[in-house]
Amino acid sequence: MTKPRSRRVPRVLVLADRRPDGLDEVAAHADLVCVPEARLAAELPAADALLVWEFGTEALPAAWPGGGGGPRWVHTASAGVDRLMFPALRDSDTLVTNSRGVFEQPIAEWVAGQVIALAKDFAGTYERQRGRVWQHRVTERVADTYAVVLGGGPIGRAVVRTLRALGLRVDLVGRSRRDGDPEVGTVHAFGEFGELLARADWVVCAAPLTAETEDLFDAAAFARMKRGARFVNVGRGPMVVEKDLLAALEHGRLAGAALDVFRQEPLPADSPLWDAPNLLVSPHMSADTVSWLDDLAAVFADNFARWRTGRPLRNVVDKKLGYVPVAAAEPSAPTAPEEGA
Amino acid sequence: MTKPRSRRVPRVLVLADRRPDGLDEVAAHADLVCVPEARLAAELPAADALLVWEFGTEALPAAWPGGGGGPRWVHTASAGVDRLMFPALRDSDTLVTNSRGVFEQPIAEWVAGQVIALAKDFAGTYERQRGRVWQHRVTERVADTYAVVLGGGPIGRAVVRTLRALGLRVDLVGRSRRDGDPEVGTVHAFGEFGELLARADWVVCAAPLTAETEDLFDAAAFARMKRGARFVNVGRGPMVVEKDLLAALEHGRLAGAALDVFRQEPLPADSPLWDAPNLLVSPHMSADTVSWLDDLAAVFADNFARWRTGRPLRNVVDKKLGYVPVAAAEPSAPTAPEEGA
Structure with missing residues (x-):
């Protein structure tokens, strides 16, 4: 038996009723918890990262912790990030990434x-x-x-x-x-x-x-x-x-x-x-193909692997602009999770 | 006053109820006559050329003159020529051209x-x-x-x-x-x-x-x-x-x-x-755009000018194949109207 790692495993919230397929590799390296909207406010303060899987949510502004708390990384399973640009998140140090490349x-x-x-x-x-x-x-x-x-x-x-x-x-x-x-x-x-x-x-x-x-x-x-x-x-x-x-x-x-x-x-x-x-x-479906859920999970899993190992994330949103600048789609801004923090 | 030309002006039948727009230049050099299907049999023997403007017609086989008579050139305002490939026309010396380029x-x-x-x-x-x-x-x-x-x-x-x-x-x-x-x-x-x-x-x-x-x-x-x-x-x-x-x-x-x-x-x-x-x-309309009638008239007018002046026609149908071979779309087979014949 190997000794349990002393560093804390990051706690990753997934805003979804059930765990999406394709996140096994994430779950192997994180405390992965799926939460419905109703539990978001209770869970957010202790989370290191949030995957906004149900990207149509409007619950996030009310659930976001005050006083500069909240996860240090939010990833959305969408291209648009307008629902994430509420003041408490926009003005925080929290990194926001999107699912550019799928749609x-x-x-x-x-x-x-x-x-x-x-x-x-x-x-x-x-x-x-x-x-x-x-x-x-x-x-x-x-x-x-x-x-x-x-x-x-x-x-x-x-x-x-x-x-x-x-x-x-x-x-x-x-x-x-x-x-x-x-x-x-x-x-x-x-x-x-x-x-x-x-x-x-x-x-x-x-x-x-x-x-x-x-x-x-x-x-x-x-x-x-x-x-x-x-x-x-x-x-x-x-x-x-x-x-x-x-x-x-x-x-x-x-x-x-x-x-x-x-x-x-x-x-x-x-x-x-x-x-x-x-x-x-058309009922907001132009982007959504038979493989889209797998594709979205893969984009998050890739970014999670980068985050976990201290490599730059893909698709970092410029929160002043409200979108991912073309030049920032590929990794450029170094960021690291503070494991053990 | 200039003396009338002694050569006979070619008689060009148009299978249509009224003259299509865009044929003024043809009319200036031909005896251009529009005929409905019902008069086709009576008019075909004396015609030099036939423009099948109403290309959905099925009247042509019955109206075609026997004994090797009939116009020496038939042009159809369509891409497909299957309705023209009846034996009397197919086995004749009559040249058939189509409207390749429009559709x-x-x-x-x-x-x-x-x-x-x-x-x-x-x-x-x-x-x-x-x-x-x-x-x-x-x-x-x-x-x-x-x-x-x-x-x-x-x-x-x-x-x-x-x-x-x-x-x-x-x-x-x-x-x-x-x-x-x-x-x-x-x-x-x-x-x-x-x-x-x-x-x-x-x-x-x-x-x-x-x-x-x-x-x-x-x-x-x-x-x-x-x-x-x-x-x-x-x-x-x-x-x-x-x-x-x-x-x-x-x-x-x-x-x-x-x-x-x-x-x-x-x-x-x-x-x-x-x-x-x-x-x-779909009611057989994929080819038919707002400019299609003008385009069709222009294709015929161009071929008529070639025919009248003894230059090779475009889009000559290979009657054995039943279509215009790719290599024959551009002028290659010399042909001349026999003016004065």
Whole structure:
């Protein structure tokens, strides 16, 4: 029998009703405890790390310990971290990491599919099929149309690559201007967005929710868009003023829209968005493929192994920006768990 | 006043109820006459050329003059020429040309959209939206899945390029094997189709209808496919034994299908295909974009200018093969109208 290690094994909370698959290696090196939302406040003070597996939670701000307590590392099984940017966590020394790498390709495929589906009126074809109606229509090419993608992070970049592969002309708008970006060429500054928006056939929102982007798509923005343009949102719901989007669709300013995110999720049954003209309501699933839970567990397990052994973490969120800067996706900021502390 | 030309102006029939836009330049150099199907038999013997604008017509075989008469050039406003390959025309000296160049990109986009729509269950999302049902599901990535495209012509090639751009692995099956094809790499021989079919996640039919391809997708072919594979047809309906496809969908052998072509079009209202599980019925419109009529007129006008001035035509159909060979898409076979004959 080997002697038990004298150093304390880190206590890792998982916000989930049951332990996700794929965390055996974590459990071998941690005191891994799954807690439901109701027990979060009681468990957080003694935790070294928190895996926010149920990433739709809104329980964290109320449960977070006061007085600078709380785990030193929080990892979320999502790309967006807006739900973690409440003051007590944002202003703390706690490191926040996300699940960048899991969602980009599926989301980009979903966006490409919605662009084609809107251009070719797939929804109208499904609708007619239900009534056994054979009705030929002429539709649109997507090649050579022009799209503006808002969001310079990995999701926006994957969308740009995918739409360009389909022959669209695409501009990417990020936080600040950068020329000669090896992946996408020019990244336009946020200040250029209004001008590019006005020329776009397609406007795709793939940005993080921040103070700057909240309510960005309002009546003024839709009024600035080309008549007949279409809008796709895979970012976060609160970036869109939904009643303004509804009006833009009803007045024909926009020819269509596809939303995978909403201000309130699930979208309430009485929301007028459900039957807005030419609007697709998708239940926040564009990123979620058959392997997504395994992929999410693997991302956390990799970061846990780094944390445990004192190596830099991947996907460290810049809490001032509210997202993982492109340059910080790969390990760069050294951090170590204080075992035995 | 200039003296009228002594040479006879060629008489060009257009099978259409009214003259299509975009043929002014043709009309300036031809006796251009639009005829409905009912007058075709009476007008064909004196015609020099025929533009089959209403390309869905089935009137041509009965209307074609006997005894080796009939126009010396027939151009169809379609990619497929199967309706023109009746014996009297096929065995004549009449040149047949098609509208290659107009349909490839829209069809390829439609196929790519259907592949994504099937992988991401867009149909299920539309269906739930009708009932205001928010139901998250996990779906599939398309990147790194494997597709086999049947049809070595321009449509099949455009499909290959587009699916590859989305990250799929794609093999193309044509008539005979060709390595080092500059556009697609290897073209597999028709004899290899059965073997590739068995490995495919996606089988796309973009082949011309010929004696060899008729009824190709029958119970045996579907049985050879991977369980859970999906099928897309943008070729011609008679390549598919529809009752066998229906059975393959009902038994779950195939996880889905998207058809833009059918044995009988419009699809009869009592066809069981309308509500087959996971089958999309599209009313033969994948190729047809807002600019398609202009594009079709331009293709004919270009060929007419060539014909009138004795230059080689584009898109000359090899009547033994029943389609335009890739190498013959660009002008190669000299031909001249016999003005004054």
